[in-house]
Amino acid sequence: MKLNVMVVDDSAVMRAMVKKSLSLCGIELGEVVEAANGVEALEKLASSWVDLALIDVNMPKMNGEELLNHIREDEATVPLNVIVISTEGSETRISRLKSKGARFLRKPFSPENLGNQIREMLGETHGDGSGNQALPVSGPDF
């Protein structure tokens, strides 16, 4: 099954790096949507089917934390899988992001780091318990 991903970062270079990492991390990708800030991300979330959002913290107009707040407040987006990718060093802020159901990946990161985070999120592997609690899928295929 292909994963539709939204990459939110104000740096076009960083968005390209994240996209490259996605293509290398062994995850089957569907559509990749890009946004340069939180406002643009919310607009695109309203019109796109997104399974996972990879968001930066420090962005103009609306930062990543504000974006996460909006995502969790909107009934349509509240279950969205979110990984925050940032150089953020404040443990307080990281804890706050995690308490809102986001995973955290520190820059710089490798495609393997990203792939592992995504697989843990999807319940394919077991992580350290941080971030989103994945629901294990059982029952027969259909």
Place this chain on the structure above:
Amino acid sequence: MVSATKLLVVGMADAKHSREPGQTLVTYALGSCIALVIYDPVAKVGGMLHAMLPQSSIDPAKAEVHPAVFVDTGVPLLFLESYKLGAKKERLVVKVAGGACTHGDPEKDMFQIGKRNVLMLKKLLWTNNVPLAASDVAGTESRTVFLDLETGRIRIRTPRGEHEL
């Protein structure tokens, strides 16, 4: 208005299928439960699941006897049974309704059953390569869902009125 004789009622923790033209599948009063509705417009086969809880792991024995109680066991049942009536996976139009927080305040909904039901459903559909065509989920209102087997139209009735999904 649908005559009572044409209504096929899907009870709580139940799944039903039909390919009888003119019949309407209905499930009443969804709160945090979800109704998954599938319809093959070519074979005119429709199915509806009214599932209550996300995961069968909390009571595998119950899931064995009543798989439709749980999303993770009810959803495969819904699809697999529809294939027996002639539905094809690639033609199925899949829609969901329900998953509300009927306590009124989602902040106080400690177990978040509605949200978890929807989340489990999306994960199951995703892992089985099934696109979700439409959804009317969350909120605080109770929903009653109708599927017209002739047209595939789905109507949702809430205390505020009726709309199409």
